[in-house]
C-alpha cells in the first residue's frame with residue numbers, strides 16, 4: 077500500500093490541485109494522549125471492550141510472524157480467522173487463484189465469510205444476496221530482507237472485523253445476515269511499484285467474480301486499513317464512493333471525533349477494484365500513511381496499536397453499516 081494515483085484520466089488537474097491544497101491546509105493533529113481521545117471525552121456510551129478484543133485478535137495474528145502471500149504463516153492466519161469466525165456462527169470459504177507478480181507466479185487465497193446461525197442450511201447462506209461488503213487485507217507486505225509484521229497494515233483491521241462479527245452475532249443478527257466479510261490476499265505490492273499489475277490481487281479477483289457472477293450486486297462496501305494506530309489520523313480517499321464519505325464525516329462529527337477524519341486525494345487500495353470493477357460503491361477508511369514514520373517499516377508492530385483507536389473505528393464502522401443498511405432497505 078498505497079500509492080497516490082499519478083495524474084490519471086480519472087481526475088482532472090484542477091480537482092487534484094484543490095485536494096492537495098485542502099490537504100496541506102489541514103492543521104496537524106493534536107498531541108492529546110491516547111487515553112484522552114476525543115471519543116473518550118464525548119461518547120461515554122461507547123463500549124471500550126471493542127478495542128480490547130480487537131487488540132487481542134491483532135496480537136494473536138502477529139504471533140504467526142510475517143504473512144506475505146503464499147506463506148505458511150498466512151495459511152495459519154486464515155485458519156485462525158476461520159476458527160474465530162466460527163465461534164460466532166460465521167462460516168468462511170476460501171477463494172484461491174494464481175496470478176503473475178513481479179517475482180513470478182503466486183497463489184493467493186481470499187477468505188469470504190457469511191453469517192450462518194445454527195440450523196441454517198449452507199445453501200441458504202450462500203444463496204443470500206448480501207447488501208454490504210466489509211473487507212480488509214489479511215496479507216503483510218513481502219520483504220525479502222526484513223521482518224515486517226504489519227500490525228496496523230493491516231492485522232488490526234482484520235482484528236476489528238473479527239470483533240464486529242462477534243458484536244453483530246450477539247447484538248444484531250439481522251444486520252449480520254445482510255453482510256459479506258472479505259479478507260483480501262495480495263493487497264500489498266511486490267517491490268516498490270504499487271499499481272494494478274503489482275498489487276491488489278485479491279480485491280481485483282473478488283471484484284471480477286462479483287461483477288460476473290453475483291445476481292444482485294451489494295449496495296455498499298467498506299474497506300478498513302491501518303485503523304488501530306496510536307495518535308490516530310485517518311483519511312477518506314477521494315476515489316471512495318462520495319455518499320459513504322459524506323456519511324462517515326457526518327457520523328464522526330456526531331460522535332465528536334471529526335478531527336481524526338479528513339478527506340484526501342485518490343489512493344490505490346482495495347476499494348478501487350470494488351468501485352471500478354465490481355461496481356460496488358465503496359469507501360476506504362484508511363490510516364494516513366503519509367504521516368506515519370513506521371509505515372512499511374519493521375516498526376509497524378503491536379507497540380503502535382491503541383485499543384482506543386480500535387474502539388473508535390469499530391464504533392464508526394458499525395454506525396456506518398447501520399446507516400447504509402437502513403438506507404438500502406425497501
Ligand SMILES: [Zn+2]
Nearest residue numbers: 077217229264
Ligand atoms: Zn501496506
